[in-house]
Amino acid sequence: MRFNSYAAKVLVKRVLLIIGGGIAAYKCLDLIRRLRERDLAVRVVLTKAAQEFVTPLSVSALTNDRVFTDLFDLDDEREIGHIRLSREADLIVVAPATADLLARMANGIANDLATAVILAADKPVLAAPAMNPRMWLNPATQRNVARLAGDGIHFIGPNEGEMAERGEAGPGRMAEVPELVSAIEKLLSSKLSAGRLPLSGRHVLVTSGPTHEPIDPVRYIANRSSGKQGHAIAAAAAKLGARVTLIAGPVALADPVGVTVHHIETAEEMLEAVKEALPADIAILAAAVADWRIDAPAAGKIKKGAKASPPSLALTENPDILKTIAARNAHRPALVIGFAAETESVVEQATAKRRAKGADWIVANDVSPAAGVFGGDRNTVHLITGGGAETWPQMTKAEVAERLVMRAAEHLAKTQISV
Numbered sequence: 001m002r003f004n005s006y007a008a009k010v011l012v013k014r015v016l017l018i019i020g021g022g023i024a025a026y027k028c029l030d031l032i033r034r035l036r037e038r039d040l041a042v043r044v045v046l047t048k049a050a051q052e053f054v055t056p057l058s059v060s061a062l063t064n065d066r067v068f069t070d071l072f073d074l075d076d077e078r079e080i081g082h083i084r085l086s087r088e089a090d091l092i093v094v095a096p097a098t099a100d101l102l103a104r105m106a107n108g109i110a111n112d113l114a115t116a117v118i119l120a121a122d123k124p125v126l127a128a129p130a131m132n133p134r135m136w137l138n139p140a141t142q143r144n145v146a147r148l149a150g151d152g153i154h155f156i157g158p159n160e161g162e163m164a165e166r167g168e169a170g171p172g173r174m175a176e177v178p179e180l181v182s183a184i185e186k187l188l189s190s191k192l193s194a195g196r197l198p199l200s201g202r203h204v205l206v207t208s209g210p211t212h213e214p215i216d217p218v219r220y221i222a223n224r225s226s227g228k229q230g231h232a233i234a235a236a237a238a239k240l241g242a243r244v245t246l247i248a249g250p251v252a253l254a255d256p257v258g259v260t261v262h263h264i265e266t267a268e269e270m271l272e273a274v275k276e277a278l279p280a281d282i283a284i285l286a287a288a289v290a291d292w293r294i295d296a297p298a299a300g301k302i303k304k305g306a307k308a309s310p311p312s313l314a315l316t317e318n319p320d321i322l323k324t325i326a327a328r329n330a331h332r333p334a335l336v337i338g339f340a341a342e343t344e345s346v347v348e349q350a351t352a353k354r355r356a357k358g359a360d361w362i363v364a365n366d367v368s369p370a371a372g373v374f375g376g377d378r379n380t381v382h383l384i385t386g387g388g389a390e391t392w393p394q395m396t397k398a399e400v401a402e403r404l405v406m407r408a409a410e411h412l413a414k415t416q417i418s419v
């Protein structure tokens with residue numbers, strides 16, 4: 001993902017990481033990885049001293065973006081100056097914040113790109129100090145830190161411990177990467193909640209993944225859903241400010257950040273969890289729910305060879321969760337969106353399904369093996385509404401999710417006042 005991609009501008013939160021010149025700079029490489037794993041866009045400014053510890057090349061490989069180093073690089077000033085670098089970020093992180101950097105920040109000095117960006121900042125700044133304990137405890141540093149804290153700069157660490165220099169110990173170790181990540185997430189989410197996002201104040205309910213219907217204690221009926229599409233929808237709704245409840249069948253995916261997840265196995269459990277999660281403003285049912293379950297699952301493992309012929313499995317119909325939710329009088333979500341997984345006449349079948357199930361919208365996709373939708377990363381969908389069918393170009397599942405939740409947010413904004 002490029003920092004300046006469309007997705008980055010609309011949905012992704014952006015961290016401008018200023019790496020200072022200290023031995024702890026190496027931790028920033030891992031920090032970048034962890035932030036990118038969380039779908040945050042990371043752009044990096046390296047001070048001159050930082051380049052003694054990490055190279056622009058290694059940082060650039062991790063951010064998938066150019067690295068900024070020089071205030072007086074005329075190209076940079078013309079293309080993307082320090083003001084724009086500052087403005088395009090949602091949060092500025094200074095790590096390691098050396099004694100020298102803190103001193104310059106505290107005194108409003110802007111004699112390199114890093115300090116110029118910080119002085120121009122109109123966004124929160126988080127500093128992660130790292131230095132020798134004597135430098136940290138020096139009254140000059142403590143004065144600078146107190147002044148910066150008074151100016152609204154956030155601090156994490158330093159921690160106590162062994163220093164890189166032999167025999168030196170005390171306060172001065174930079175906070176560890178997980179501590180930095182959680183401080184960054186906290187600052188970003190408080191910033192998010194301060195601003196009004198398209199789904200702020202809304203509750204979005206999402207189902208995702210397959211259901212497993214037991215045959216006996218060790219075997220089950222399942223389908224090929226990976227949960228990628230449904231989980232991406234939950235993540236996209238959370239990024240737009242919604243409170244999101246995700247009811248997830250058995251999948252091998254991590255729970256999306258900032259989403260409340262209930263893990264279930266069977267269709268009946270999914271229905272119960274969905275009912276419990278109501279009321280919701282929007283329900284997006286992307287799960288591939290098994291249409292049938294075994295009528296009477298065996299209490300013990302069915303033994304091979306116990307009978308002359310293989311056992312026959314009697315099936316019974318599962319409840320239709322989409323139909324049930326769409327038909328409710330009490331607590332019917334204002335917008336009920338179902339999916340349709342078809343292998344032929346996709347738009348026609350999905351249009352009929354919208355009516356039959358009482359959904360407001362249906363997102364139809366072709367799940368023929370050749371389309372590679374089950375388990376794949378891309379999808380081509382048709383959005384079926386009361387007004388007809390609209391075919392979207394092939395996109396990643398994340399992009400489908402972002403476009404869908406944005407459409408749902410716009411629809412609700414037009415038809416309802418949010419709470």
Ligand code: PMT
Nearest residue numbers: 225226227228229288289320321322338339340341374375
């Ligand atoms: O998980 P991935 O690998 O990313 O793949 C994504 C997907 C193909 C699973 C997804 O895009 C998708 O199409 N999900 C719906 C799958 C499905 O069950 O489609 P359907 O046409 O059988 O069902 C129509 C709708 O009714 C769906 O919203 C489904 O959740 C719902 N349903 C179906 C049966 C049932 N008993 N209860 C239901 O609520």
